[in-house]
Amino acid sequence: MKFIIKHEVKGRLRIHVIRNRMTCAEADILCWTLEKQKDITSVKVYERTADAVIYYTGDREELIGRLRKFRFEKEDVPENVISSSGRALNSVYREKLIAKVLLHYGGKLILPNPIRKIWLTFKAVKYIGKGILCLARRKIEVSVLDATAIGVSVLRRDFNTAGSVMFLLGIGELLEEWTHKKSVGDLARSMSLNVQKVWLKREEQEILVPSSDIMPGDTVVIHMGNVIPFDGEVSTGEGMVNQASLTGESLPVRRTKGQSVFAGTVMEEGELEITVRAVSGSTRYEKIVTMIEDSEKLKSALESKAEHLADRLVPYTLLGTGIVGALTRNVTKALSVLMVDFSCALKLAMPIAVLSAIRQAGQLGITVKGGKYLEAVAEADTIVFDKTGTLTKARPTVKEIVVFGDYPEPEALRIAACLEEHFPHSMAKAVVDAARRRKLYHEEMHSKVEYIVAHGISSYIDGKKAVIGSSHFVFEDEKCKIRGIYQEKFDTLPEEYSHLYLAIDGELTAVICIEDPLREEAKDMVQMLRTEGISKIVMMTGDSERTAASIAERVGVDEYYAEVLPEDKAGFIEKEKAAGRKVVMIGDGINDSPALSAADAGIAISDGAELAREIADITIATEDLRGIVMLKRLSDAMMRRIQGNYKGIVSINGALIALGVAGLIQPTTSALLHNTFTLAISLRSMSGLLPEK
Known part of the structure; x- marks a missing residue:
């Protein structure tokens, strides 16, 4: 790659890639490739200027050498890096925003006045049409208010006011759509699948393999508590599948042989063998986006309240306009009320504040x-x-293994790891990691594994029943015994550790002592x-x-x-x-x-x-539990911002109405100030709620 160094200080390099313009895909490829490097702490790539800012800790010359060897076409980038980065979306909306501003102010300067009036009248038809459709549904909502304000301005031949109102409404709609899509995209990406390994069924054996190795037609085994990573069809087994992430259903559904299952759903009970139909993750991402966009889960109670309040205020605004007009016999003063409504700001600022909070939460992990x-x-x-x-x-460790029977310590740990590796829990991971560290590898030596929630695991090894789990499960539920000669040894187990009990053929075999700091x-x-x-x-x-x-x-x-x-x-x-x-x-x-x-x-x-x-x-x-405190602070800050927005909208708009009725400001000024304030409060709602560190 050819580039020039535009600026540098120790640990920071700003380069310009020599090409006409960098595409969004190329920017994503460069950013992803550099972020993978161990000595690079942060990367920002700007596709419009073809610049990249790189923060690094390693050797400068080595970094420059890597940049020279870099080739866009040779990088093997995962499909979802580009398809779900959000960079293209931001670029599209930036261009739309710039185009709208240039078109509005350029039209004022370039277009002859008669042509501009025709153009603005044509634009007004869209807003008036929305208002008429709303009335046809027997509703009086914000679109009726917008249509009335724009329609009256056009009828009075006040095209400057009509143009300003439509411009600011358009900017507001664009910012809301941009923020909503970006927040939904960020949220969907964070919820997308990240399954690294799966159990592949091959010649009656289950083999743990990277998920990238799976091909359509392969058979994978899904144990209880695990995410189903691929779309497919059940070939063997029976289970209850939680599909809430795709359908919103709270109750799990039963799945048996011949029925379809989908990526991203979760095995809540049972076990299934699935013949893989599709391995692409893009459909999962699209399903999540659709689910989020359609879901009422995105709306807080205050957000829903703002929407309903916005629509409920419309009739009162129209009524206020009529009363002021009747009392003052002054169309200008009546229009001052019409040009200022509470609903626009309420309906725009509240959802943006909530989605911005969700986005900042994502930045905090x-x-x-x-x-x-x-x-x-x-x-x-x-x-x-x-x-x-x-x-x-989250990563407890095995500190000691106390044996009570015929199995030596390594064999007891091997059996425990063989049973525990099928189930995702921190204690189970500790046992599996301990066996791996001792190089106690194994072929699957047991029959089908049964997991009893909050108790333990049961299976058969060489025809003998093997159980592992809590004391209650092993001794009370399974009625396992301790040989008399080992009772004293059992009574003196180290108390500072948590204990995992392994029993085979009804007798205690080993106790695994786990430190859970x-x-x-x-x-x-x-x-x-x-x-x-x-x-x-x-x-x-x-x-x-x-x-x-x-x-x-x-x-x-x-x-x-x-x-x-x-x-x-x-x-x-x-x-x-x-x-x-x-x-x-x-x-x-x-x-x-x-x-x-x-x-x-x-x-x-x-x-x-x-x-x-x-x-x-x-x-x-985040690994740090203080992330919970940050979540609480972020939530409190969101509520303060929403309450602040309420107070600001009421006070500012109330003041504008009072000034208009008193004749101190004209409808044009009233509309401009109202829409400017609405835009300002929306932009403020988009900003971060917590200070960046």
Whole structure:
């Protein structure tokens, strides 16, 4: 690639690519390629000027050498990098905005007055037509008000006022459409699939392979709690599939042999073998965009209230115009009321404020599925935390393996990893990682695996039943025993660790001791949430009373509950809601799914179970729990901005109406000031709610 260095300081380089103009696709390719480099911390590519700003930490000459070797046509860029980057969308709307401004002011300077009047009359027909259609539906909404204002101005031959009103309405519509599409696109991209590996069925064996290796016609196995990564047809098995991400249905649907399943849905119960029909991810992205655009989830209660209030105010504005005209016998003063309406600003600014908050949340690594969930977080007074993988670190580690039978320690760990690797939970990952570190690789040695939510796993190895899970599951549900000679050894298990019990053929085989360290920031996060207005902080866990009490004391929660089942968590949340409290639930496992659904806002930690992320209303990708505090602050800031918009719209527009009725300003000035204010408050609503660090 040929380029020149336009400017540089230590660690920062601004280059200009020598070509007539860089396309959006080329800008995306260059940006993606540079961002992959380990010594490059940040890249900004400007396609209009063919410039790129590169922040780096490595050797300058090495970077320049890589830039010289770069070729657009040789880079193997994933399909979705270009198709869903949003760069082309921004470019299109920037050009539309510039064209509209140039056309409006250029028309004033270039077009002869008679031709300009004909042109503006022709433009006015569109707005008047919308108003007539609205009346034909027996509704009096904002389009009627716009049509009346523009129509009266044209009839009075006040083309400057009519032109200004139509120009500012057009700018407002364009900005709203741009912001909405960009926010929806950002949200959809953050919700798109990111499945790295899948279980491929080959010669009666399940093999974990990269998802990119899968071809149409292959058979993949989907276990409970996992996302279905491809469109396909069920070849074997039976399961309940959660399709909320595509259809909005809250209840899972039953899927059996011969029925279709779709990428992005989640196996809630059971297990399916699927013959892959399509491997492209673009259809999933398009489905998500459609779902978001059609979904009422994007609208907070205040946003919906603004829309309804905007339409309800239209008749009063028309009535006020008539009353002022009748009392003053002055058409100019009556038009001053007509030119200023509250509805336009209400209907435009509120959705933009909500979508901007969702977009900024995305920049903070937080995916929010709708404005009403931000509103729920802002109003929350109770937060319920799961312990494992949430308050504690998401990557617990195996510290010790205590054996109680005929299987040596390596073999016990190998069997445990073989069972646990099928299910996404932080404890399971710890066991699998421990086996991998010891190079204890294995062929699948068990029969079909059954997962019992919040309890454990059951299967058969060499005809013997093997179970792994909690003490309650192994000893009470499965009635497993401890050989008498090992009782003392069992009684002296290290208390500082969480315990995972493995039993084979009805006898305890091994206890895997797992250290699940508390996140360093957990205590600070709890205190910060109290400062932000959360009055009740609760921890719930399926772990033992001893472990739960220790963690609760160190974190500083108000209440804790140990050895709880999934239905207990959901039941607690329902009880709190019935008492009039607004509840947020934060979890990461399959067993947290009922509670996440029950809460006013369910928050999932991103490296937890896929089912939890799919069901949750908000997903936090950051490793630092203080992201929850940032979410609370962002939600509060959104509510303050919306309330501020309300007050600003009422006070400014009220003042303009008073000035118009008093005869101090003309309708043209009134319309210009009203629309300028509407545009200003909308642009303010687009800005970030929290200061950038």
